[in-house]
Amino acid sequence: MFTLLLLTTVLSAAETPGTPVATTPTVGAIRWDAWHGPASKVGLIVEKTLAPAHWHYRLPFYGKEIGENAVEARANTQDIMDREIEYAHRAGLDYWAFVIYPEDDALSLGLKLYLSSKLKDQVNFCLDLQGGFLSRGGPGAWPEKVERYVRYFRDPAYQTVLGDRPLVYLYSVEGLVGSGRFETWDDARAAFDRLRAATRAAGLADPYIVAQGWSPKVLKKQVADLGLDAIGAYASSAGEKAAPYARLAAHTEQWWDSFRATGAPVVPLVTAGWDMRPRVETPVPWVKDGDIKQYYEAPTPGELATHVEHALAWCRRYPKAAEAQTTLIYAWNEFDEGGWICPTLKKGDARLDAIAKVLATRSAGQPPVTTQKENTTMPTPESNVIEVRRFLPEKPISRALRPAPLAAFVRNTGDAPVTVRPMLALPKGVRETGGTGTEPITLQAGEESKLLWEVEATAPTESCKLGLDILCNGKKVAEATLSMQFLEPVEITHPPYIPAPKPANSPLLVGAHHCPLWEADRPDMWDNIVKHPERTPALGFYAQDNPEIADWETKWATEHGIDFFIYCWYRTSQGGPVETMFSSAIHEALFKSKFKDQMKFTIMWENQRRGVAGVADETDLMNNLLPFWMENYFKHPSYLKVDNRPVLFVYRPEFLVDDLGGVEQVAKAFDLMRRACRDAGFDGLYILGEYRGLEAKHLTLMKDLGLDYTFAYCWYVPDNPTPARAIKTQMEYIRKTQHMNILPQVVTVSQAWSGWKDEGTIWKIPPRDFETLLRQARDFVSSLPKNELGSRMLLLDNWNEWGEGHYIAPYREYGFGYVDAVRKILTDAPGPHTDLIPEDIGMGPYDLAYKAREEQP
DSSP states (O other), X not given: OOSOOOOOOOOOOSSOOOOOOOOOOEEEEEEOOOOBGGGSHHHHHHHHHTOSGGGGGGOBTTOEEEETTEEEOBOOSHHHHHHHHHHHHHHTOOEEEEEOOOTTSGGGHHHHHHHTOTTGGGSEEXXXXXXXXXXXXXXXXXXXXXXXXXXXHTSTTBOEETTTEEEEEEEOGGGGBSTTSBSSHHHHHHHHHHHHHXXXXXXXXXXXXXXXXXXXXXXXHHHHHHTOOEEEOSOOOOOOSSBOHHHHHHXXXXXXXXXXXXXXXXXXXXXXXXXXXHHHHTTOTTOOSOOTTOOBOOOOHHHHHHHHHHHHHHHHHOXXXXXXXXXXXXXXXXXXXXXXXXXXTTTBTHHHHHHHHHHTTSSTTOOOOOOOOOSOOOOOHHHHXXXXXXXXXXXXXXXXXXXXXXXXXXXXXXXXXXXXEEEEEOOTTEEEEEESTTSOEEEOTTOEEEEEEEEEESSOEEXXXXXXXXXXXXXXXXXXEEEEEEEOOOOOOOOSSOOOOOOOOOSSEEEEEEOOOOOTTOGGGGHHHHTOGGGOBTTOSOOTTSHHHHHHHHHHHHTTTOOEEEEEEEESOSSSSOOEESOHIIIIIGGGOTTGGGSEEEEEXXXXXXXXXXXXXXXXXXXXXXXXXXXXXXXXXXXXXXXXEEEEEEESGGGHHHHHTSHHHHHHHHHHHHHHHHHTTSSOOEEEEEOOSOOHHHHHHHHHTTOSEEEOSSOOOOSSOOHHHHHHHHHHHHHHHHHHTSSOBOEEEEOEEOOTTSOSOOEEOOHHHHHHHHHHHHHHHHTSOTTSGGGTEEEEEOSEETTTTEEOSOBTTTBTHHHHHHHHHHOOOOSOOOOOOGGGGTOOOOOHHHHHHHTOO
């Protein structure tokens, strides 16, 4: 950014801190993408500011020293952007806030490369708008900008807060009004009202707009005048000369409280520094009369990480003020202005590594926020510094009458020793049988201790809560809870292999969506589940390329009435020979498994990365993609065929309109695919398109595309519904889709939802209530016309979407509860049966790749 932000802070006690509330604040970082060299004058100017040798330590990892006082710093390729995404993802950043310029401006190159990246689902994005650029052209230019912004809001990777509100930052608010811009503040207010209206018309929630500035009083007025939602800042500086970073961090943290004192919601800023001496020494047009002595020393990685940790704690302590539960770091790449966390050529990723250690533990063992505890008594000093980082069993799933090891990691984040006593709170029927976790311990400043217990359930239990209280001087200073189920006791045996499945038969073809993200070389995918230990699969944090994993899944699925899996299928690029990603669950596990002939499978083509992993044209579809499917899948004896037709599911089929040049061309291509299947000896091809809405226009488009059926991957139910409401809403969607009578459907029922980052509506239907949903769906399916595929098939969402919060495979909290519900409602199998887990027969563990990564220094 081009402008220096200054603040003189006055602390206020308008709100006393409450008991810290367990939640998971998100963390973003600002991107100012000027690092593109000759693409614009700005790109060449900022290279010159870093050209003197004493500034080379700031060069980003993609920079080059081309002389003693000459450099290049150009993030202008897809490869560099992909590497940046990987760095940010590994550090645990949730999103980037891109400083927004006109689409054709070179300063928008970073955003364009991000949007075209095949890795963008690893880090979300949002907009950081600038008042002057935003309002340029006044009301006449506004509709085109609104269309652009709403297009971004609709992107699945767009960052949301407070459920599903698109997050937007607005810097330089005062620049909205002036010559060639909005003429009055009323005009500016009307513009934001139109943006909100257009967002709602697109089926989205109102954007959550954060005004960024430096004066709390001015920001509060801007929020009121423009109808904005919160206040924050872009960067921080109190104008000190050659001051240590600790002074800047302290100033910024005082700023959070001064902003909170206004009564407006706050997004706290985290600063990675302020030192724009390169821009003063080599003058730039946007800095006037800069002071070469006005700067702060660079932070050590540890100092920066501590500052981040303080911001997260502040969000938890003030859940009302920090209602969006997000914090913003200045900055990812303001190298010459003095704030960066992007890895550098000489220092590597030390800053990111330090931040990663904080973010990796920010929510371990903590449930999503459910209540707000505001305006309570001041906590004792110990309650500010003691935290339970993790509290979880050592085994994925437990049985009654069998020892279940528990572990907790307790940390003293303060600056003085503290003596605490841990106390387990166990439900009836669960007893403590050993361990050292109940003895008093003294934690030195910054020290963490691992506590161990063994517990045992005297009889099988349904989901129950185990609690851990940390006491200091008789007062509770930290706590954690854990949901577990203890299965019925089973004697441990050692057969040569997993016992063969004993299928439970259903009158329906029952399928379950299968999310194959859990590959051996991507153990980081499990990081999101660490904060939800109750979701731990019965297989642990497994690597899906192991054929034994496929055999356990086949056994558990078929023994509970599930006939086939629908694997999400990803193409890495288009226009050439087919290459895939996340395919090891099929090619390495299923195809090499012992039980591969005992269960069917099909694929759902993930056609969501528009222009990247769809098809380049009809030739690509018919000469590359379809032959790959035909040889690898359709002709496989275990591939699902109905009426001698392979069944193909397609996600975002509407994107094919652009790929193939029109609706008629898509319909023609589908007919060519069906003809190719007939030529291969089949009787055609069933093509089902994914849609989870009720717009007649969209269903008509799907019909015109030549799809045979519509289906939902999952059902969206807003507003954190109760189980009863989640069931009712899904059945309403299903019945209304049928009532419109535009395109026949194959019914899907959803068990839960949270989103990968708990960023939207969060709900779960427990197993007993899931029986109700299954019963209603089964009865509805039986009413469909008998000549339709939908009368013979029912889809379950989802087998193993552990990160997104919907799953029915056996796991820690409810054991086999969901698949038992499927067996009970959809099959005629007898109720009593024994469900084996790997430990019962001396097999496993299957989480070696994840543990190896965790043990790395």
